[in-house]
Amino acid sequence: MSPGSWRQRRAEPTEATSVDTGVQRITGLAAAMTAIGAISEATQNQVLEDYQTSLAIRGMTDPNLIFGHLPWRPWVQSPHPHASGPLRATPVGVVADSDIDGRSARIYLGTLVTSATSARLTFRARFEQSAERSPAVSAQQHQVRARHHSMLHALQNFAATDSLGGSYGVHFSGGGGSEDWRGRLDISPVPPAAVRWLDLSVPGATAPMRIPLDAAPPGHAVSSRPLDPAGIADRYLDNCMVEQIQEIRPADYEDGGDWPGVFELAADLLAAGVLTIQSPSLARLAAVARWLKRRLPDPLTGVEPGVVPAEWLSLLARAASTDGPTGVIPVAAALPVVDGAHCVVTELESEADSMALQVHAQGWPDPHRYGVGRAELFRWSARDDVGGWYTSSESGWSYSDGEADMDLRLRPAANPRAHELRIILTGRTAEASVTVPLNWQPAPFRRVPLK
């Protein structure tokens, strides 16, 4: 290389040197190093804030981002909340037709989750489609807002009595749109142990919905195991690869397209000393590069390719599948505590192209730091009994004081040949799982016509 040629190369603006790209790269690396325990959360936030501030005082980014882009006061944020006690999951699976706020609706109560201090029911409602003519957009928005407010009010009109004659307050929290609403019903006080059932009175329903409190749990196989602390960085990189592999198409790289971000992250983790040239996850990454017929980017050229894991290939093989069965399973399984988080898998629903997983969690990390469903500290995935693997993405959530309700999307579509699905929560130090027989029940909102 001739003297000074680096100046010319650096002077040529490329996407790779843009400020935004740099911020994304540093942010991703800091998040990764925090997730694997290489740096603390406080250090992560300090580094990112310093980086943003450094850019701002050099006129390289919006000065308003100097304090506004990152979690504020990260060093005094509330500590990781812990679960308040053991959770118990009771399958309910009750459907009723009703009339709420003047509209016909079908209500589904899925799972009752109880602890020493709380009792809550998973709740879904589907309203019949409105036959009104579409008004003008602004009027429509106004009507939607008004209807939303009215519906929230109407959904507070539940009440419950128990088998011993006691009465309970019922509070709905959740949200929805013109047709579908979902959330939870908090029941207070917590029913005493002697209570056998609750009757939930629903506006417009011909009879109360009976919630059995003494129903035996489904008995799904639940397990947990510690994870090798030395493998935490490899697991993190593998997870990143798995998240991206379904989007990778070899044809996109025939002409030398940009590397997926996971390769850049791998190079950074190698440079940071978190991974070594012999790390198994890098060998798997190199195997993917070989599959793409690409030479690894410069810092990774010394990595000896391994093999692409069969599970990753299964993701690729079924990435575009639309043959998933349709139905729902009231899982009602409480998982063992993983890294301070206690989770109940409430329901699993299958559609043609994916599955939806509902989870209630206590001791869950603050979403302002990590996001919720795809928190850096936890990952959800699933494996079936015919060699298929499923990865998760977040589709909805609510959070308060360490309690989270998560709607997760599992992809690809459930394999119709599978008989069991192991749903896995992976933390930093341990993983827990529940194995669910895939006995799909008719989805309450699909096969039964509304009245």
Add this chain to the structure above:
Amino acid sequence: MSTPWWAAFGPAEAAVSCGGGTHTLRWADGSLIAIGHPDAEGELVLAALGGDSTPCLDLVRAWGRHSDDLSVLALGPRSASDRVTVTAEMLDEVQARLVSGWAAPVPIARSTATFGAATRRRSGWTGSTPMRLRTGSARQMAARRSAVSRLVSMQHVTSGAGGEDDRADLLRLFDLGEPFQWRLAGAVAHAWSADGEHAGTRDRARPALAAALTGRLAPAAADWLDVDPAGIEAVAYDGGGWGELSVSSASGVSHVRARLPVSWLATVWAPGFAVVEGVLIVRLLDAAWPSARVLALRAPGDEPVELSIRHDKGHWSVAAS
């Protein structure tokens, strides 16, 4: 007596709106002095008892709090061409944060209006022509500093504690101008040097110190050797002598690896003579500003040679022997 870390620095001054007038903050011999406050210690005691503070004293206190703050090295300038500018928008953002209740009180860490080197402290010192500050009239700049000081003073009436106050302080100090940015960086580097107050605990700061050294050696050595600064790395050196520096090449890319004492930042880089007339200065031997005697590398692998350098008209150059 060994050469103090600040021996190769000239004095610097900044105008600050304070008490309805314009006061001067002066840095000299490692210390920041509020010239318009001859009874500064008394004023600080009154402020601690609930009286009003002043912009000048706020800045002096902030200087003291940040004179060992590694964030100064993380955020501050890396080279003469690396300009750090605190804009009105940033200060507005600080104000918004403070007014919205995010602010915290600033404890009075030390009850003196002069912070810096313990030796040769002189209140109200006057002397040679100060270094030039940034463009803009002294009145305009003083008004801005007053505004920032007011913002930070507001922290006294709110509650809480945390890093946002530190960041506001730091922006306020950076706003004093480049000469103060470099001197503050020198003070911080000295605090973490082998003879600094944090020498015994600097193992925990090694990543930050390596980043500080790399970020400042890279632009200097890139000019010196005409190599890509991305290929330059430095770590803190604790042994005897000036340190080590080697150059290798792979696939046509040059890699420079250096081990330098943290004092290099305080005594060589911060006074502005990392590279003088094509040689890399690796150690300060002695100095009495505007003159200094240094060890210099003409090329990687060479034995360092002794040079006399002199500051004149804003630049360091090799003095005629």
